[in-house]
Amino acid sequence: MNAPFIEQKARQTLAVVDCDIHPAHRTPGELLPYLEPRWREHYQTHGVHVRQALPSALMYPRMMAAGMRADSLPENGGPAGSDLDLLRKQHLDPVNVEFGLLMALSKGGMEERNPGLAAALSRATNDWQIDRWVREEPRLRAGIVVPQEFPEAAVAEIERCAGDRRYVQIMLSSRPSDPLGHRRYWPIYEAAERAGLPIGLHPVGYNGGHPSTGSGWPTFYLQEHYVFVACMEALAASLIIEGVFERFPKLKVVLVEGGFGWAPALAWRMDKHFEKFRNEVAHLKRRPSEYLREHIWWTTQPIEEPAQSRHIVEIIDWIGWDRLFYSSDYPHWDYDNPSFAFKFPMTEEQRRKIFRDNAMALYRLA
Amino acid sequence: MSRHVVCPAAELPPGTRKVVVIDGREIGLFNVEGRLHALLNRCPHGGAAICSGVVTGLSQSSGPGDYRLERRGEFLRCPWHGWEFDMATGQSWCDPRRTRVRSFEVRRETGGDLVMGPYVAERYHVTVEDTYIVVDL
Ligand code: FES
Numbered sequence: 001m002n003a004p005f006i007e008q009k010a011r012q013t014l015a016v017v018d019c020d021i022h023p024a025h026r027t028p029g030e031l032l033p034y035l036e037p038r039w040r041e042h043y044q045t046h047g048v049h050v051r052q053a054l055p056s057a058l059m060y061p062r063m064m065a066a067g068m069r070a071d072s073l074p075e076n077g078g079p080a081g082s083d084l085d086l087l088r089k090q091h092l093d094p095v096n097v098e099f100g101l102l103m104a105l106s107k108g109g110m111e112e113r114n115p116g117l118a119a120a121l122s123r124a125t126n127d128w129q130i131d132r133w134v135r136e137e138p139r140l141r142a143g144i145v146v147p148q149e150f151p152e153a154a155v156a157e158i159e160r161c162a163g164d165r166r167y168v169q170i171m172l173s174s175r176p177s178d179p180l181g182h183r184r185y186w187p188i189y190e191a192a193e194r195a196g197l198p199i200g201l202h203p204v205g206y207n208g209g210h211p212s213t214g215s216g217w218p219t220f221y222l223q224e225h226y227v228f229v230a231c232m233e234a235l236a237a238s239l240i241i242e243g244v245f246e247r248f249p250k251l252k253v254v255l256v257e258g259g260f261g262w263a264p265a266l267a268w269r270m271d272k273h274f275e276k277f278r279n280e281v282a283h284l285k286r287r288p289s290e291y292l293r294e295h296i297w298w299t300t301q302p303i304e305e306p307a308q309s310r311h312i313v314e315i316i317d318w319i320g321w322d323r324l325f326y327s328s329d330y331p332h333w334d335y336d337n338p339s340f341a342f343k344f345p346m347t348e349e350q351r352r353k354i355f356r357d358n359a360m361a362l363y364r365l366a
Numbered sequence: 367m368s369r370h371v372v373c374p375a376a377e378l379p380p381g382t383r384k385v386v387v388i389d390g391r392e393i394g395l396f397n398v399e400g401r402l403h404a405l406l407n408r409c410p411h412g413g414a415a416i417c418s419g420v421v422t423g424l425s426q427s428s429g430p431g432d433y434r435l436e437r438r439g440e441f442l443r444c445p446w447h448g449w450e451f452d453m454a455t456g457q458s459w460c461d462p463r464r465t466r467v468r469s470f471e472v473r474r475e476t477g478g479d480l481v482m483g484p485y486v487a488e489r490y491h492v493t494v495e496d497t498y499i500v501v502d503l
Contacts, residue, residue: 063448064420070445071418335446340412 014351015098016338017359019299020202020256020327021091021140023102023133024081031107034124034131039117048121050111051149051177051209054217062221063333072331080331084136091330092139095338098356099365100140101168103202103256104129108145110173111206118147122157126167134166141365143171143200151187158188162195168363169200174228174258175208180235181242189248198252198297198362201235203228232258233266236296240270243283245291252362253296256327260298261306264318267292293320297362299327300354301336309344321350325359367502375474375497378402385417389503395472396421396453398439403453404501405442406468410458414446416467424450424459442467471502 025031032040064070068080072090081087092100109122122145129142144161146154161167170192178184180201192199211217212227214234232255245251270288278284284291298319306312316324328336338355346354359365370388372395378384383396385407392407394417409416423438441450441459450459456469474497 064443064445069414070420071415333446333448335412337413 013096014355015096016326016355017363017365018091018095018097018100018328018330019200019254019325019359020103020301020329021087021100022081022329022331023087023104023129024079024106026078026082030132031121031124031128034127035120039120039124042114042117043121048107048117049113050206051113051175052111052206053209053211062224065333067333069331069333069335084133087330088137091328092137095328097139099359099363101200101359101363102129102133102140102142103171103200104143104145105202105204108171109147110145110171111175111204111208112147113149115147115150115153118150119153119157121145122147122153123160126157126161130164130166141168141363142166143169144197145171146188148172148185148188149177151185154188155191158191158195158197162191162197165364167197168365169198169254170195171200171202173204173208174201174231174235174255175204175206175210176235177208179238179242181238181240181244183242186244186247189244189251193248193250196250198254200254200256201232201258202256203231203258228257229259229262233262236263236292237266237270237288239295240288240291241281241284243281245295246283246285251295254299254325254362255296256299257301257329258298259302259304260300260319260324261304261312261315263292263296263298264315293323297323297325297358299325300341301327301329302334303336303341305343313344321353322358324354325362326355370501370503371475371480372499372501375499378499383417383421385415388501391503392417393470393501395499395501396442398453401454402472402474402499404470404472405451405453405456406470408467409444409446409449410465410467411444411449411460412446414444416442416444416451419443419445421453422450473500474498475500 035043065073072080074083074086091097104125107121108125109118112118112121125145126142134140134142144158144167146157148154158170172180212224213230218224236255239245239253267289274288304312326338372386378395378397380397380399383394385392385394394405394407396403398421405417407415407417420443421439422441422443423435424441426434426436440453442453443450451457451467456467458465477496477498480498
């Protein structure tokens, strides 16, 4: 029943780079062998302690099959996203993925409050990605999970992994304790710049202890879903206005799963007020929009779909056809299949850029 | 239009489904409380193998605070983005104007009516007294 369609394969001949694939643990104890004995003990005795405000407030299910494609549960058990063969069969093969970037969200160190455990979980997650996924499937690449609230440990983890080209970016949660432009995170950016790796910001299931919107908790998941946009917008503004890109001119940031339709409006608004507030932020040498256009890249899923498709084309014209990457979000329920998800006209060149070439260049894939 | 004998009716009792390949096309057969539906196994929205979706109804509301589940068992919800399709017509509930799943004629016929020549009986190793499910493409 889950067999990919033969026709579909023929339609999608172009090789694609997918910037958002979620690997899952087959069993709850899957990370244990990758943890040092001291933290294995701790983890088994005390479990994790994440930065979450309301118990289970943002737990799945969001829509169906615990937030997953209902057809993505492996037949031999385990959660969606935990079976490499099924990933190949449902996604990598039929849509012709040349490279797929892993976004390991579950039980990494990004949200853990205990600094030692956060560092240990990040490290374990990174080793696990290579061991279970990248080594087995040469099309996959890992993202370095870091204990982002403990920058010193995050820097150490970046330095541990950075020489290995199987890691292509540094992952940060878009639900940090403070907006990411805050000085306390700067050592992470310094390490990223030194390593020559982009930062990939991805929403995690939890909210870092904050209500998921700036004005409290939404009632419906449909409300919750748009919040990915609001938090990305806040982080983009924070990185720009707090001077991160002025201080780290080679830093590159990819916003994953946060949409991009809002980018021009944010830039216009920041630019408009910049003239009046410039002596408050004298560290900024250029208009906010210039930092945005130079340092930020965007992924497509879930792509905005205006009723008039040319409206989205105008937005892409504004942000630049070389700054957008295809992403699928496999195996989540709002998965985007490249043959169907883009309901606007593109030239061959534009298509090649979005589906492959832009990501090949930024992540230096080969 | 070509007629295809798919299986004995007993192989598709109420509450079950079956995906078959007919003329190179994957088609999902459903028996919902005795009603038969045949749909192309491909979601017109984003390409999912739709026939693994959940059979459901529609929740309806006349305003906040009022929720009813209606037309139970008449809709198929796509396993990816959850669009609902009316199984009898293939019509999408999310975008009824433009999107529908291809649906096919499906019915039961008795073996006696199906045996036009020796081939049918031979090919399917069946006894002609039974009832069979037949799809028209
Ligand atoms: S693919 Fe079926 S609802 Fe999107």
